[in-house]
Amino acid sequence: MRFFATLLALTPAVLAAPAVSQPQSGANLAAGFYLTQVYANGTLVRTPLDNVANLQGASVISRRTASGNPAATASKLGKRFIDCWGRQLDNAGTDKAVDRWKGYLRTTNLELRSPGDANVYAELINDGVTVYYCINAKNTFGSLSLEDFNYALVQMDGRCRRYEASYFRWDGSAEIVGKASVNDRVCLG
Numbered sequence: 001m002r003f004f005a006t007l008l009a010l011t012p013a014v015l016a017a018p019a020v021s022q023p024q025s026g027a028n029l030a031a032g033f034y035l036t037q038v039y040a041n042g043t044l045v046r047t048p049l050d051n052v053a054n055l056q057g058a059s060v061i062s063r064r065t066a067s068g069n070p071a072a073t074a075s076k077l078g079k080r081f082i083d084c085w086g087r088q089l090d091n092a093g094t095d096k097a098v099d100r101w102k103g104y105l106r107t108t109n110l111e112l113r114s115p116g117d118a119n120v121y122a123e124l125i126n127d128g129v130t131v132y133y134c135i136n137a138k139n140t141f142g143s144l145s146l147e148d149f150n151y152a153l154v155q156m157d158g159r160c161r162r163y164e165a166s167y168f169r170w171d172g173s174a175e176i177v178g179k180a181s182v183n184d185r186v187c188l189g
């Protein structure tokens with residue numbers, strides 16, 4: 001996990017795939033990765049990403065994992081914030097979403113940027129469950145490794161019930177890893 005406000009003027013996010021505006025029933029969402037934008041006015045736009053390669057957009061930069069990054073991971077093992085929401089998620093849906101995330105992060109670190117007008121999160125939707133990585137601040141960049149993801153899951157499971165909707169945020173960071181129902185509003189800044 002590394003995060004910092006973007007210092008360079010970056011081109012606005014241009015999404016390759018057609019966007020889907022909310023509200024819509026979570027049940028209508030096909031399983032898979034989405035890049036999702038939350039605007040200040042409450043509008044939520046989910047963009048399906050047909051495969052992992054398509055995660056390489058303006059807001060999402062996939063980077064091959066070199067050989068792990070233990071230093072970066074160790075730096076954020078200090079304070080942390082965990083929020084448990086008291087609702088149970090579909091167990092199989094959660095497991096499948098987590099497994100697909102792990103499969104992705106096994107070879108790639110996910111670098112994600114929220115632009116100036118929206119908070120952005122990458123999510124894996126499965127059976128009404130979303131497992132997501134959110135950059136919870138505008139003009140902010142973060143990167144997620146497999147170690148980071150696993151760490152966040154362990155923290156949630158240590159504090160919340162298993163399969164309970166919850167999220168983990170690194171202290172002092174805008175980065176959140178969470179699991180929720182697809183109809184829950186997350187990554188609201």
Ligand SMILES: *[C@@H]1O[C@H](CO)[C@@H](O)[C@H](O)[C@H]1NC(C)=O
Pocket residue numbers: 039040041042043117
């Ligand atoms: C909310 O803001 C976004 C981005 O500026 C815009 O595209 C969208 O039309 C707005 N939605 C509403 C309901 O005003």
